[in-house]
Amino acid sequence: MLVKRTISMPVKKILHNETNYIEWNSFKAGNWEAFGRIYDTHFKLLNNYGYKFTRDTDQIEDAVHDLFVNLWQKRTQIGNPASVRNYLYKSLRNMLFRKMETQQKFVKLNAGEDYQFHFEVSFDTLFMENEAKKDLQKKLKEAIQTLSARQQEIIYLRFYEGLSYEEAADIMNLNINSTYKLLYKAIGKLQKQVKLEDLMMILCLLASEKTLLEIN
């Protein structure tokens, strides 16, 4: 990754307000302010999601650019998606993949193969409250890295973005059944890696720390 721009990754959560239908319809009717507000509501979320696929921030910005130019130009043909955020996630994902695909073809890496699907979350290790939790996060991180990129993405959509199976399936272009399977496999693998005994140990540590605090 280029370090040209300093990339700050704060820990604070991005606030998400779901765009309502009045706003969406007003945008579809050609209201530029409404379009700007939809952009402002989703810019950070889209960048955060895009960053999981590539660390090339220019590419993410290009995809966001294309996505919103398209959105404006096709506004009269768009329906009312159940969730604007999910609709934009899905579009961004498609845009990014198309860009990465053409780039890879251009470089002629893995010619003939499917494009390299990459998905990675960055854990925040600095702000964990105590050693036991840090340890748990480390185990979790190791476990997650053994999963496939698709499994990692579905875990992210489910446990970070809080999406349902249906929503995740729609964004990832999968059918519901394979989404279930994918998530089950991922959770099963996680459970095998982060053994329940380990978790219990960590809990005991947490508990004893708490009692220590109480004694003091």
Place this chain on the structure above:
Amino acid sequence: MDFSQYIHYNYEDLLNDDAFLHFIIDQKASDLDAWENFKKEQPYRSKVAQAAFETLSAYRQQKVFTNETSQSMVFDRITATINTTQPKIKSFNFLSFFRVAAVFAVVALTAVLYFSFWNKKSIETDFGHIQTLTLPDGSEVTLNGNSKISYAKDFKKGTREVWLNGEALFNVKHINIDTNNIKPAEKFMVHCGDMNIEVLGTTFNVKSRHDQTSVGLLSGKIKIDYNDVSETKKAFIMAPGDFVKYARESKLVHQKIVNPQHLTAWTTRHLVFQDASLEEMIAVLQDDLGYEVMLPDDELNHLKLEGEINVSSVKELLQILSNTLHLTIKTENKKITITK
């Protein structure tokens, strides 16, 4: 929320439960109270739920990439693209409006260009090039690589003003003798970013890059104006040996120069660092010398090299970095790749 429903759930069931997941995501105060009670009342039967809770909480402790700094820029690009591909749909009225606007824009642009360009002289240095120039009043300025200075053509009339982007060492010529009574015509001003430096005859180093300005004063006296956190205008008078750092609309950091040679080392093409992080060193390589540095692992940015480095070439610097920080450094022309 009633957590007692979960006592017979296994770990996997809990991770699959929508209500349980949303309890952790939303963190509602009433739910959190109920959760604490549940743990207290059922210390053993709540263990599995606690394990699921801790797992999800740990997973959700993630870094967030907001790219906030580019938000308005990307929107401007979107606006520009839409506007250039739109006119077909727009009515004639709009077209003629654009024509009128375009004429105005051309007039305005010419005026701006006239005032900023024709009337100004600017000198710009390439990456890695250091240039010393003498201003019409006899003051000397040494420009570091990738830096730009401009000043009015009628520099000698009235206040002497220069605009700086990058890094420069100034040696300003005294015009007045009485420093307590300076007439406007005797002033020398440096404008950079959000800060103005009023010079009262002196030698000082200014670095203004990425919205951050630092000033080190070697001799004489200077006054700086800036906007602080509360957006109020502030002024600070620097004495020799003072060093200040300032980022747009934040607090001014005031330090003492420990080693004056460090401040001006760049003028003799030396790379000098004191207890610097890898990030700081990469910034110099990129900003002054035009290297493109690839660092696939963000964490490496925070690596610190204790003590002083004083070298006269990039090659030497990279040699030291790879030896002391145990890094693998590959150079290819102006591209440097640093890995663990």
